[in-house]
Amino acid sequence: MNSILNVEGLSKRFGGLAALSDVSFEVERGHISGIIGPNGAGKTTCFNLITGTLSATSGKVVFDGREITGLPPHQVVERGLARTFQAATTFPKATVRENILRGALLRHPLGLGSSLFGGAAAREAEAAGHASVEEVMRAVGLTEHADQIAGTLAYGHQKRLGVAIGLATRPSLLLLDEPAAGLNPEEVDRFGAILQDLKRDFNLTILIVEHHMRLIMKLCDHIVVLDHGEKIADGQPEDVRNDQKVIEAYLGAEHVE
Numbered sequence: 001m002n003s004i005l006n007v008e009g010l011s012k013r014f015g016g017l018a019a020l021s022d023v024s025f026e027v028e029r030g031h032i033s034g035i036i037g038p039n040g041a042g043k044t045t046c047f048n049l050i051t052g053t054l055s056a057t058s059g060k061v062v063f064d065g066r067e068i069t070g071l072p073p074h075q076v077v078e079r080g081l082a083r084t085f086q087a088a089t090t091f092p093k094a095t096v097r098e099n100i101l102r103g104a105l106l107r108h109p110l111g112l113g114s115s116l117f118g119g120a121a122a123r124e125a126e127a128a129g130h131a132s133v134e135e136v137m138r139a140v141g142l143t144e145h146a147d148q149i150a151g152t153l154a155y156g157h158q159k160r161l162g163v164a165i166g167l168a169t170r171p172s173l174l175l176l177d178e179p180a181a182g183l184n185p186e187e188v189d190r191f192g193a194i195l196q197d198l199k200r201d202f203n204l205t206i207l208i209v210e211h212h213m214r215l216i217m218k219l220c221d222h223i224v225v226l227d228h229g230e231k232i233a234d235g236q237p238e239d240v241r242n243d244q245k246v247i248e249a250y251l252g253a254e255h256v257e
């Protein structure tokens, strides 16, 4: 397996609560992998530990062959691992284009800003940065909304903007936390198609937390299932779907479609 991410024995305790217990899995380069599980299973905690938003109680995260456990989020982004959050994290008063540009600046602050100091190389870098923003905007289908204030976008477009901001950092691995939450079935399908295009066109590996089972089953090459902080299954969609432990974990869970 050519893995881009290795999660090894990751645990997180909040006081007496084991939010994540000794979880290990690998994400294969070029794949779309999913993490699923009922509410409170530890999915977001797992994302927070991988991206440095939270520090682990124990365990290790290796990205692209280098350990990133405990690195602060901005250093994780600089290494090429970006994420979106469950809640929209856009700047509501800035335009779509400005929001995406801020994403680009997260990873390459000097590339775009150094034109202040003059020089052809700096101007070239800035032009390349802006071209990259246009490319990202086109890829998620937001070009015609480029000058619209983010806070006035339709909900589905706000979700796309969240992905675009992550994508603008030019990650090799993009983590998406419930990107399809609140979308209607037609928007979910369109979103799935966009993610497949992004994977191909941006040479991306994607790790996605999502409650929409239909989307996950269709999109993912590989799925990890968490329940009460523990990994209960790990495999291809077909295997996971028929796994007795998974079926039991989801019995009565409100989000299963």
Ligand SMILES: Nc1ncnc2c1ncn2[C@@H]1O[C@H](COP(=O)(O)OP(=O)(O)OP(=O)(O)O)[C@@H](O)[C@H]1O
Binding pocket: 014, 017, 018, 019, 037, 038, 039, 040, 041, 042, 043, 044, 045, 046
């Ligand atoms: N900062 C925190 N302090 C205390 N407990 C927390 C904290 N963050 C998460 N938890 C608890 O850890 C457990 C796992 O939460 P987490 O948000 O990771 O689950 P999840 O699988 O993402 O759930 P959901 O699908 O509802 O988003 C839950 O019991 C939650 O209440």
